[in-house]
Amino acid sequence: MNARNSIVVVLALLIAAPLVAGTISVDTSFYTAPADKTLPLVAGDHAKNVILLIGDGMGYCQVEATQYTAVGPEGRLHMQTLPVTGMMSTWSADRLITDSAASGTAMATGYKTDNRRIGTLPNGQKPVSILEAAEQRGLATGLVATSTITHATPAAFAAHQPSRYDQPAIAVDMAASGVDVVLGSGYKYWQPAPDGVREDGLDLLQQLQNDGYRLARTGDEMMALDRMPAIGLYGPDALDETPDEPSIADLTRKAIELLSQDDDGFFLMVEGSQIDWEAHSNEEDELVRRALLFDLAVAEAIEFAKQDGNTLVIITADHETGGMTLTKGNRDGSEVVAQFSSTGHTAGSMPVFAYGPGALAFTGLYENSDLAVKMARVLQISDFPRLHQNSDSSQTLSD
Numbered sequence: 001m002n003a004r005n006s007i008v009v010v011l012a013l014l015i016a017a018p019l020v021a022g023t024i025s026v027d028t029s030f031y032t033a034p035a036d037k038t039l040p041l042v043a044g045d046h047a048k049n050v051i052l053l054i055g056d057g058m059g060y061c062q063v064e065a066t067q068y069t070a071v072g073p074e075g076r077l078h079m080q081t082l083p084v085t086g087m088m089s090t091w092s093a094d095r096l097i098t099d100s101a102a103s104g105t106a107m108a109t110g111y112k113t114d115n116r117r118i119g120t121l122p123n124g125q126k127p128v129s130i131l132e133a134a135e136q137r138g139l140a141t142g143l144v145a146t147s148t149i150t151h152a153t154p155a156a157f158a159a160h161q162p163s164r165y166d167q168p169a170i171a172v173d174m175a176a177s178g179v180d181v182v183l184g185s186g187y188k189y190w191q192p193a194p195d196g197v198r199e200d201g202l203d204l205l206q207q208l209q210n211d212g213y214r215l216a217r218t219g220d221e222m223m224a225l226d227r228m229p230a231i232g233l234y235g236p237d238a239l240d241e242t243p244d245e246p247s248i249a250d251l252t253r254k255a256i257e258l259l260s261q262d263d264d265g266f267f268l269m270v271e272g273s274q275i276d277w278e279a280h281s282n283e284e285d286e287l288v289r290r291a292l293l294f295d296l297a298v299a300e301a302i303e304f305a306k307q308d309g310n311t312l313v314i315i316t317a318d319h320e321t322g323g324m325t326l327t328k329g330n331r332d333g334s335e336v337v338a339q340f341s342s343t344g345h346t347a348g349s350m351p352v353f354a355y356g357p358g359a360l361a362f363t364g365l366y367e368n369s370d371l372a373v374k375m376a377r378v379l380q381i382s383d384f385p386r387l388h389q390n391s392d393s394s395q396t397l398s399d
């Protein structure tokens, strides 16, 4: 290759593939690593409580980048101590590469659907979610997220709308869903002006208070909640996850404290929402910080499950974001270079980590829509719709 051709090739590569790379450098002093590298297997096929924690956009490279940075290659994050691991597909009904709405709907309802859809199938049917089915069986239910609570992933568990972008409509569904504990942010979708953006004049937070919900608007108020039903929305938009805000670990601990007051058991979904957003922005430092905060919420779930002995903890992701790879790094986990190939989502299966009675059902490779079915079996919800269909990717409900 002569010099001019080389220049042309280099220019073409620069234009075609603007790969973003950076050395991970983030203060991890707020993080406490687990004491044990591996939790024991727990006997039994059924559990009283299920806690599902979803790291949005958290592929296994994101997990390992976080691990290397915080505890080195020989250390473990809390999520890596769970004794059972599996792999879960992420493709949606209409795309190889899913969005959070379709993947959330699959995990929540047992049915794959088209991207953007929340708890609705391509034909408009509205399959019951694992949260709703748990509630119908008398369990307490909860949702925690660091994004607006009406964002795609939590929405998929307690709303049925054709578009994830209609957050005011999702708030109406969520308010009517009967979910007992809602902790996160994004009150603007629940109220009209001046505090909110609702154009229909509905004040859903007032309505919920009239129905007996406790309302919390500050971190202190959220931490002081002592009974269900309760809703705590910190700000008008997503949390920034700064130290002056309640952390996702705080919110998870509080949700578990409230939900575990129900003797019938509970189902809780917790989402570390912004791991995805940092990956979209190719911000490796912030991505690792957000993933560590999420892992501290995992630690809360594990701690409760250890004490309780009848709780299944599951950690997974809805999809990978950023096409992240690690291309350089020292043996001790320092100077790790993260490279991104995309500012969007990528195809591929996601890891599933499980601990507690019923965990062994989560080993192997399966569809994201099977996650809901497996959780229904563990909770002994025998009338969960997908349980009675054979096809993994069935897109309609039988009657």
Ligand SMILES: [Zn+2]
Residues within 6 Å of the ligand: 057, 100, 276, 277, 280, 321, 345
């Ligand atoms: Zn995303």
